[in-house]
Amino acid sequence: MFRTALLRSARSATSQAVRSSAAIARPSLSSFVVTKSRFAPAAFQAARCYSAAAGLSKPEVEGRIVDLLKNFDKVSDASKLSPTSHFSNDLGLDSLDTVEVVMAIEEEFSIEIPDKEADAIHSVDKAVEYILAQPDAH
Amino acid sequence: MALQAYRHLLRSTRLAFQGDIPLLHAARQEARSNFRKNASLSIDDPALGTAIAHAEEVAKFLAENVVQGKHEGDNMYKLRIHEQTERGDNDTVKAPGGGKPIVIDGKTCGS
Numbered sequence: 338m339f340r341t342a343l344l345r346s347a348r349s350a351t352s353q354a355v356r357s358s359a360a361i362a363r364p365s366l367s368s369f370v371v372t373k374s375r376f377a378p379a380a381f382q383a384a385r386c387y388s389a390a391a392g393l394s395k396p397e398v399e400g401r402i403v404d405l406l407k408n409f410d411k412v413s414d415a416s417k418l419s420p421t422s423h424f425s426n427d428l429g430l431d432s433l434d435t436v437e438v439v440m441a442i443e444e445e446f447s448i449e450i451p452d453k454e455a456d457a458i459h460s461v462d463k464a465v466e467y468i469l470a471q472p473d474a475h
Numbered sequence: 476m477a478l479q480a481y482r483h484l485l486r487s488t489r490l491a492f493q494g495d496i497p498l499l500h501a502a503r504q505e506a507r508s509n510f511r512k513n514a515s516l517s518i519d520d521p522a523l524g525t526a527i528a529h530a531e532e533v534a535k536f537l538a539e540n541v542v543q544g545k546h547e548g549d550n551m552y553k554l555r556i557h558e559q560t561e562r563g564d565n566d567t568v569k570a571p572g573g574g575k576p577i578v579i580d581g582k583t584c585g586s
Contacts (some may be wrong), residue, residue: 425483432508433478433481433507433511433514435478436478436481436482436485437485439482439509440482440485440486440489444489449486452479452482455482456478456479
């Protein structure tokens, strides 16, 4: 008797927790600010989500790469930063800097880019294209 | 070639000094300054090949022979041994020199 009551109350508590966190679990992906806050979910402990994460959107990837380049001190002219800028032609980076940028992109999206592909990334849009093609980038 | 070595080196520093930001920065700073120093070597300079080989060796060493330890108190350290860490194999100890007899004073062992 006591056990069933306990179970029932526990069940209703979890379902409530799931319901309340469901609103947080579905942020509108269009806003970049909202997606950033996804990394510090406070109410997420109540229910685990085993579903696959939604893929990255192009504006989000672009925004993250441009932000990363903004913080890179070697970029000579930050005003030239755009989703289409070329690392050496527009941003004044040499080949060693490019390697560092690609490495930083790897760390940002927690993936490992093989040497051959990494050598071919010379511009922001190339990097965005590559990241979007990676299913496990996040 | 040099760029690949640089990439391998940076990747090894990430593996060897994971979560240790000051050391990671110091290692990358060192790698960067050394690569900058040799950046002006011409393509047919013999020193170029040596420098690249050196970088690759450092990368290999960092990945395989450096292990992070965390002090857990009580003279105890917790080591973070990862999959690339070089691990000795007892069989290699039993067969020194890859199974070839060892030469001592010109005489071979076991003869």
